[in-house]
Amino acid sequence: MTTLQEDKLIDCSGMLCPVPVIKTSKAIKEIQIGQVLKMISTDPGAPPDMEAWARQTGNELLDSHQESGKFIFYFRRVK
Amino acid sequence: MSKSDPNAPRRLAIIASKGTLDWAYPPMILASAGAAMGWDVAIFHTFYGLPLLLKELQAEVSPLGNPAMPMKMPFGPDGFQKIDWPIPIAMMAAPGFNALATNLMKQLFKNKGVASIPELRAMCVEAGVNMIACQMTMSVFGFQKEDFIPECTVGGAGMFLDYAADADVQLFI
Numbered sequence: 001m002t003t004l005q006e007d008k009l010i011d012c013s014g015m016l017c018p019v020p021v022i023k024t025s026k027a028i029k030e031i032q033i034g035q036v037l038k039m040i041s042t043d044p045g046a047p048p049d050m051e052a053w054a055r056q057t058g059n060e061l062l063d064s065h066q067e068s069g070k071f072i073f074y075f076r077r078v079k
Numbered sequence: 080m081s082k083s084d085p086n087a088p089r090r091l092a093i094i095a096s097k098g099t100l101d102w103a104y105p106p107m108i109l110a111s112a113g114a115a116m117g118w119d120v121a122i123f124h125t126f127y128g129l130p131l132l133l134k135e136l137q138a139e140v141s142p143l144g145n146p147a148m149p150m151k152m153p154f155g156p157d158g159f160q161k162i163d164w165p166i167p168i169a170m171m172a173a174p175g176f177n178a179l180a181t182n183l184m185k186q187l188f189k190n191k192g193v194a195s196i197p198e199l200r201a202m203c204v205e206a207g208v209n210m211i212a213c214q215m216t217m218s219v220f221g222f223q224k225e226d227f228i229p230e231c232t233v234g235g236a237g238m239f240l241d242y243a244a245d246a247d248v249q250l251f252i
Contacts, residue, residue, distance in 0.1 A: 014192045015192045015194075016191060016192045016193045016194075017108065017112070018108050018109075018111050018112035018115065018194075018199075019192075019194050021112050021115045021116070022111055022112070022114075022115045022202050022206070024115070025114075025115035025116070025117075025206075026115075042192075043192075049112075052116070053115065053116055056089070056116035056117060056118070057116055057117045058117075
């Protein structure tokens with residue numbers, strides 16, 4: 001189990017593609033470089049989408065796992 | 080508009096040529112997702128895709144001539160919602176059926192957590208997607224720049240191709 005501590009949390013539960021990607025891209029701009037964003041989603045398409053988003057934007061996906069039916073992501077803002 | 084800088088962001092060029100509610104989704108979803116990934120994005124709205132730029136969106140959907148469209152109810156128990164209702168063609172042509180199908184699709188999408196077209200369009204605009212109105216289509220159908228959202232730009236095939244020539248992804252929808 002991860003002990004990551006987020007600086008900001010967004011909950012995208014109930015939202016489908018592309019909203020989690022859009023909300024994540026907005027939220028990451030609201031934290032400082034080096035800080036951590038936690039995103040919660042119920043969209044089954046989110047895991048591959050969020051991995052791709054991190055790859056494309058150059059931000060780091062620190063952790064991604066499932067917790068009681070929800071998808072949890074931790075990103076570190078790199079740029 | 081040339082992408083001569085090797086460090087320039089990736090570029091997505093989309094042609095939106097259809098204006099029904101169902102076909103309004105793909106360009107808006109891909110454009111907003113591309114912008115969220117830090118890409119430079121433009122949508123060229125031409126022919127029936129042009130009304131997607133109207134200040135007051137009027138996009139509707141019809142199952143008529145759309146045989147692959149599932150007819151599902153946005154309410155009721157799970158089993159009921161899974162039924163694909165067989166609608167006779169003659170009934171699809173009845174007055175008010177477009178409005179009914181449009182409302183059902185809007186409600187279904189909303190219940191499932193899909194953003195509406197006005198919401199997705201606002202997200203595109205906010206993210207800096209270049210929404211281009213096709214001048215030729217405007218002239219043919221009698222639209223004025225003032226009919227459209229103020230963020231849109233007006234251009235033609237040459238302007239779009241100049242942008243698309245340097246795009247990493249080009250889509251005709």
